[in-house]
Amino acid sequence: MVAEPVAGVDYPSTAAQLRRWFPDDEACIEYLARLRWPDGFVCPACSGNGFWRTGPGLWMCATCSRKTSVTAGTLFHRSRTPLSTWFEAIWFVTSSKDGLSAAALQEHLGLVSYETAWAWLRTMRSAMADPEQERLGGGEVQQVEIGEAFLGGVTRDLPGATTLEVPVMIAVERLGPRRLGRLRLETTRYPGSLEALHFAARAVRPEALVATDGAPRFRRLALMGFGHTCVEGYEDPGRGRLLPGPRQVATLLDRWFVGTMRYGVRERHLASYLDEFMFRFDHRTAASRGLPFYRFMVRAANGGPRRREPARPGVR
Numbered sequence: 001m002v003a004e005p006v007a008g009v010d011y012p013s014t015a016a017q018l019r020r021w022f023p024d025d026e027a028c029i030e031y032l033a034r035l036r037w038p039d040g041f042v043c044p045a046c047s048g049n050g051f052w053r054t055g056p057g058l059w060m061c062a063t064c065s066r067k068t069s070v071t072a073g074t075l076f077h078r079s080r081t082p083l084s085t086w087f088e089a090i091w092f093v094t095s096s097k098d099g100l101s102a103a104a105l106q107e108h109l110g111l112v113s114y115e116t117a118w119a120w121l122r123t124m125r126s127a128m129a130d131p132e133q134e135r136l137g138g139g140e141v142q143q144v145e146i147g148e149a150f151l152g153g154v155t156r157d158l159p160g161a162t163t164l165e166v167p168v169m170i171a172v173e174r175l176g177p178r179r180l181g182r183l184r185l186e187t188t189r190y191p192g193s194l195e196a197l198h199f200a201a202r203a204v205r206p207e208a209l210v211a212t213d214g215a216p217r218f219r220r221l222a223l224m225g226f227g228h229t230c231v232e233g234y235e236d237p238g239r240g241r242l243l244p245g246p247r248q249v250a251t252l253l254d255r256w257f258v259g260t261m262r263y264g265v266r267e268r269h270l271a272s273y274l275d276e277f278m279f280r281f282d283h284r285t286a287a288s289r290g291l292p293f294y295r296f297m298v299r300a301a302n303g304g305p306r307r308r309e310p311a312r313p314g315v316r
């Protein structure tokens with residue numbers, strides 16, 4: 001895989017180019033094959049490289065004769081929707097700055113049913129989870145700021161639905177006085193607890209400098225091998241006393257939930273909404289609108305929906 005994908009070479013840079021590149025399923029299949037086997041076909045059974053093309057999207061291994069569909073195990077597996085329609089939908093969803101509602105997707109694609117649009121969004125959201133989960137820190141990162149915020153507007157799964165305030169743990173890279181880097185979010189059932197330390201261990205590289213409020217529980221970060229700095233004046237964890245980075249994230253997250261996702265977010269879908277938010281946040285400064293499309297496609301072509309499964313108590 002190329003280290004730095006190039007707009008117009010590795011992915012389309014405009015919607016018009018997208019349509020020129022992917023007029024039909026054949027073109028989409030070739031593209032998926034390139035993302036899945038960047039160095040040429042590899043048989044998943046015997047690792048052989050020889051093949052015959054035996055049908056649309058079908059590769060047959062020349063060594064063991066096993067047939068592999070380029071869409072097997074991907075987001076598009078067994079979908080009856082034309083791939084070119086999927087590509088169009090993915091472009092629309094990944095290139096929109098703030099994400100969009102099922103109603104907007106339905107209108108854009110001219111889908112008959114709202115339920116279909118909603119199901120597509122849900123499928124796409126599942127592929128936005130980062131399978132690598134590379135930990136924060138390193139490079140130009142000055143420190144990783146950690147905090148907890150309460151996210152409103154989430155609807156309980158139980159009947160007689162009431163809205164919840166869900167505690168969310170936030171870790172975000174600080175690159176400069178006004179610049180943030182990548183983001184990790186996890187829900188927690190126990191705000192203000194040692195759970196935040198486990199979160200730090202999952203989300204942050206051990207050699208990174210972690211900044212927190214002055215709560216005593218965070219002193220253990222130093223024992224865990226992190227560089228740790230606590231910022232004075234933020235002793236009261238939780239509401240309204242967040243470090244600047246997590247506070248900015250919490251504000252954006254609130255705005256996104258209330259503004260873009262006007263309909264209530266169900267508790268059981270919360271984790272995948274957070275995945276979408278992280279995906280968008282990490283690509284917010286992308287130079288080309290096509291880059292998030294490309295990153296999405298790489299994930300989709302190499303495993304499709306793959307949710308990481310850390311403990312997410314209370315969220316199913």
Ligand SMILES: [Zn+2]
Binds near residue numbers: 044046061065066
């Ligand atoms: Zn084989």
